[in-house]
Amino acid sequence: MIVDMPRTSTAAIAKRLVHLRDSGGAVALGRVLTLVVPTDDEHAEAAIEAANDASREHPCRILVLAAADERGTSRLDGQIRVGGDAGASEVIVLRSYGPLTGHGASMVIPLLLPDAPVVVWWPGEAPEHPATDPIGSMAQRRITDAAASPDPVAALHRLAAHHVPGDTDFAWSRLTLWRGLLAAAFDQVPADVVTSATVTGASNSPSTELLAAWLALALQCPVTRVSGPAGGGIVGVRLERPSGVIELARPDSRVATLTQPGQPERRLALPRRSNRDCLAEELRRLDPDDIYGEVLTHGLAVLDAEADSHVGLAEAHATGRGPDVAEQLRHGAELDAAAHVRAAAIQATPSVTDKAPATAPDRTPEKVSQKATVGKDAS
Numbered sequence: 001m002i003v004d005m006p007r008t009s010t011a012a013i014a015k016r017l018v019h020l021r022d023s024g025g026a027v028a029l030g031r032v033l034t035l036v037v038p039t040d041d042e043h044a045e046a047a048i049e050a051a052n053d054a055s056r057e058h059p060c061r062i063l064v065l066a067a068a069d070e071r072g073t074s075r076l077d078g079q080i081r082v083g084g085d086a087g088a089s090e091v092i093v094l095r096s097y098g099p100l101t102g103h104g105a106s107m108v109i110p111l112l113l114p115d116a117p118v119v120v121w122w123p124g125e126a127p128e129h130p131a132t133d134p135i136g137s138m139a140q141r142r143i144t145d146a147a148a149s150p151d152p153v154a155a156l157h158r159l160a161a162h163h164v165p166g167d168t169d170f171a172w173s174r175l176t177l178w179r180g181l182l183a184a185a186f187d188q189v190p191a192d193v194v195t196s197a198t199v200t201g202a203s204n205s206p207s208t209e210l211l212a213a214w215l216a217l218a219l220q221c222p223v224t225r226v227s228g229p230a231g232g233g234i235v236g237v238r239l240e241r242p243s244g245v246i247e248l249a250r251p252d253s254r255v256a257t258l259t260q261p262g263q264p265e266r267r268l269a270l271p272r273r274s275n276r277d278c279l280a281e282e283l284r285r286l287d288p289d290d291i292y293g294e295v296l297t298h299g300l301a302v303l304d305a306e307a308d309s310h311v312g313l314a315e316a317h318a319t320g321r322g323p324d325v326a327e328q329l330r331h332g333a334e335l336d337a338a339a340h341v342r343a344a345a346i347q348a349t350p351s352v353t354d355k356a357p358a359t360a361p362d363r364t365p366e367k368v369s370q371k372a373t374v375g376k377d378a379s
Contacts, residue, residue, distance in 0.1 A: 001020075001081070001082050001083045001084075002079060002080070002081050003016065003020070003079065003080040003081075004077075004078075004079050005077070005078040005079065005080070006077045006078075007075055007076070007077065008076055008077065008078045009076060010076070010078075010094075010107055010110040010111060011110065012078070013078045013080065013092060013094075013111065014110055014111060016080060017080065017090075017092075017111075020080065020082060031059050031060050031061050031089070031090070031113055031116065032058060032059055032060060032116065032117075033058065033060045033061075033113070033116050033117045033118065033119055033283070033286070034060060034061045034062075034063060034111075034112050034113045034116055034117070034118045034119070035051060035055075035060045035061070035062045035063070035089075035119050035120075035121060035283075036063045036065065036108055036118060036119070036120045036121070036135060036139065037051060037062065037063065037064045037065065037120075037121050037122075037123065038065045038067075038104055038120070038122055038135055039064065039065065039066060039067070039122075039123050039124055040066060040067050040068075040124065041066045041067065041068045041095060043123060043124060044064055044066040044093065044095075046123070046275075047064065047121075047123040047275075048062070048064055048081075048091060048093070049276075050123070050274070050275040050276045050279055051064075051087075051089070051091075051121070051279065052086060052087035052088075052089060052091070053087065053276040053280070054276055054279040054280040054283060055086075055087045055088045055089035056087050056088045057280050057283070057284075058280065058283040058284070059088045059089055060089050060119075060283075061089060061090050061092070061111075061112075061113050061116075062086070062089050062090070062091045062092065063092050063094065063108055063111055063112075064091065064092065064093045064094065065094050065096070065104045065107065065108065065135075066093055066094065066095045066096075067095075067096055067101040067104075068095050068096060068097050068101070069097050069098070070097075070098065070099075070101050070102075071098065072097055072098045073097070073098050074096075074097065074098040074099050074100040075096070075097040075098060075100065076094060076095070076096055076097075076100060076107070077094075077095040077097075078092065078093065078094055078095075079091075079092070079093040079095070080092055080093075081093070092111055094107050104134070104135050105134035105135050105138065108135060108138070109138070112138075117140045117141070117286050118138055118139040118140060119139055119140065119141040119142075119143065119282075119283065119286070120135055120136050120138075120139040120141070120142050120143065121143040121279060121282075122142075122143070122144050122145065122148075123145060123148065123275065124145075124148050125148055125149050125150075125155075126144035126145070126148075126149075126155075126159075128158055128162065129162040130142040130144060130159075130162070130167055131162070131164040131166070131167065132162075139166070140166055140286050141166050141168065141282070141286055142166055142167050142168070143168055143169070143170070143279070143282050144159060144167070144168070144169045144170070145169060145170040145171070145275075146159065146169050146170070146171045146206040147170065147171060147205075147206055147207075151204070152171070152204050152205070152206040153203075153204060153205075153206055153209055155206070156169070156171060156206040156209055156210070156296070156300070157300065159296065160296045160297050160300055163293055163296055163297050165288035165290075165293060166288050167293070168282055168289050168292055169206070169292075169296075170275070170278045170279075170282075171206035171207045171209075171210050172207075172210055172289070172292045172295075172296075173273065173277075173278035173281050173282055174207045174233070174272065174273045174278060175207055175210060175211050175214070175234075176273075176281060177270060177273070178211060178234060178237070178248070178270075179211075179214065181248055181256075181258065181268065181270075182215075182237060182239075182246075182248060185239075185246050185248075185258070185260055188260060188262075188263065190243045192241050192242050192243050193219075193221075193241065193242075194219045194221050194239045194240065194241055195221060195240045195241065195242070196221055196222045196223070196224070196239075196240045197212075197215045197216075197219060197221060197222070197223045197224070197237065197238065197239050197240070198223070198224045198226060198237070198238040198316070199211050199212040199215065199223060199224070199225055199226065199234070199236075199237050200226040200228060200234070200235040200236045200237075200238075200313070200316070201226075201227070201228060201232070201233060201234040201235050202227070202228055202229060202230050202231060202232040202233060202235075203227035203228065203229070203230050204230045204231070205232065205233050205234060207233060207234055208225070208233070208234050208235075209225065209300065209303075210295060210296070210299075210300075211234060211237065212225040212303050212309075213295050213296075213299030213300045213302065213303045214295045214299055215237070215239075216299055216302045216303045216306070217294065217295055217298060217299035217302055219239075222306060222309075223303060223306065223309060224309060224310075224311060224316065225303065225309055225310045225311070226311055226312070226313055226316040227310060227311070227312055227313065228313040229313075232253060233253055233272050234250065235249070235250060235251055236248060236249035236250060236251070236256075236328070237249075241261075243261050244260070244261025244262075245259065245261070246259070246260050246261075247259040249328045249332075250270050251328040251332065252332070253271065253272055254269070254270070254271050255267055255268065255269060255270065255332065255336075256268045256269075256270040257328070257332055257335065265335060267332070267335055267336065267339065
């Protein structure tokens with residue numbers, strides 16, 4: 001159900017929520033937090049869709065501050081979504097006009113759930129100092145997305161300069177699967193040290209930057225950040241060890257190939273994570289992410305301090321430090337084709353149950369008796 005309330009106030013919206021609760025059931029029961037989403041009117045629906053999907057795992061009240069036209073007189077248009085139009089949450093959209101667009105915190109406070117944590121998510125460009133922002137200062141967790149900035153890598157370094165516990169970024173959430181696969185690769189013997197690492201990705205990919213910083217901080221070895229064409233994500237990671245190379249390559253942003261010494265090559269589904277997945281992961285914890293904070297504030301500095309830590313893709317390929325993306329795509333296609341051939345051969349092989357059962361001798365009592373009689377007469 002969607003209830004539109006043009007030219008309204010936060011007091012009228014709160015009163016209407018109470019009326020909906022009394023007439024339609026306790027729609028606010030089970031809400032574990034308040035999710036505040038500052039955005040603009042153009043991107044509000046995409047943010048609501050991602051928040052609704054994440055709310056199925058984390059039921060919450062979603063407050064969307066959709067700043068509209070800053071010109072003209074102050075006006076507030078409200079919209080309440082409950083039931084099937086709000087996932088497992090209740091959505092309140094506040095569209096502000098005129099000077100009111102600069103007073104989002106005043107509009108949010110009357111609608112916060114009592115005694116519930118507050119999380120702020122900026123799906124677009126975030127303030128330079130999220131913790132001191134009027135809306136961010138009231139939250140336990142502040143979620144940004146450096147990739148939404150015009151210069152994502154520069155935005156990441158700005159976040160590092162102003163980081164406080166409770167801040168996090170989708171650039172880190174998009175690394176969860178990568179970090180899990182790389183950490184699992186070290187469970188295989190031999191357990192020798194990594195002498196150097198190479199991380200390849202788009203030149204404007206903040207996730208690639210954080211992955212290189214994480215490896216530089218965790219492995220304490222030289223890390224080369226190879227920059228490819230802008231607009232993509234992480235392409236691959238190569239870890240040099242005395243026993244052999246560990247390589248996780250994803251040249252097509254969908255399927256990765258994991259290569260380890262003494263192990264067959266593995267093809268792994270590794271698509272780029274959606275905002276819904278990243279938001280649901282960040283809402284699972286309300287305490288500070290200490291590892292992210294350490295990588296952001298110290299890992300990036302370690303990476304930048306290394307000489308020649310950032311090189312272009314052409315230069316890295318020429319010196320043997322970077323991957324050949326075209327060769328990786330070709331090799332991945334060969335592995336997929338070989339897997340299809342093996343799967344087709346397995347399907348074509350008849351199983352034991354498909355074979356006709358062999359004719360067993362008739363051992364019924366009548367037949368056994370007849371055979372015994374014939375043998376007696378012959379003797």
